[in-house]
Amino acid sequence: MKIFLFRSMIGIFFGAFIAVIFTNVFVLFSGKELLDSQMFLRNSLGSIFCGWFFTVSALYFENPNLRLSQQTLLHFVTVIILYFIFALGIGWVPFDLTSFFIAIATFLIFYAIIWTSFYLYFRRQMKKLNEELELL
Structure with a gap:
């Protein structure tokens, strides 16, 4: 439970940070001096919630009772369902077939890029640790 709460806080703070960065970039480059408060609130809360569930759902990878393929499948299904529910509901992805398929492909x-990067990183770490253990 302690890990879940810690990850939750990290995800919420990261999501809020991303929301602030995107808002500042929008204000700087759009030339608009005023923001629609309802849209700002909706996008900020969406970013915070996405940060939370992406961070917390990674706990699947810490369950030793599951194989990597099961962990990956559970994580993927969880994040794609939650993300697209919010992305379509908030308006990040327009509600038409072409936009939906482009969003799915993206x-x-x-x-795949992020999963492969983490896999290669942890594989390298494991190899390094095994080499150090052999030296003992």
């Missing part, structure tokens, strides 16, 4: 590409 999501899959980013998911």
Whole structure:
């Protein structure tokens, strides 16, 4: 439970940080001096919630009772369902078929890149630790 709460706080803070960064970039480059408060609130809360569930859902990878394929499948299904519920509801992805398929393809590409990066990083770490253990 302590890990869940810690990850929750990290995810909430990261989501809020991303919301602030995107808002500042929008204000700087759009030339608008006023923001729609309802849209700002909706986008900020969406970013905070996405930060939370992406961070917390990674706990699947810490469950030793599951194989990597099961962990990945559970994580993928969790984040894609939650993300698209919010992305469509908030308006990040327009509600039409073409936009939806483009968003799915973009999501899959980013998911594959991030998953592969983490896999290669932890594989390298494991190899390094095993080499150090052999020296003992």
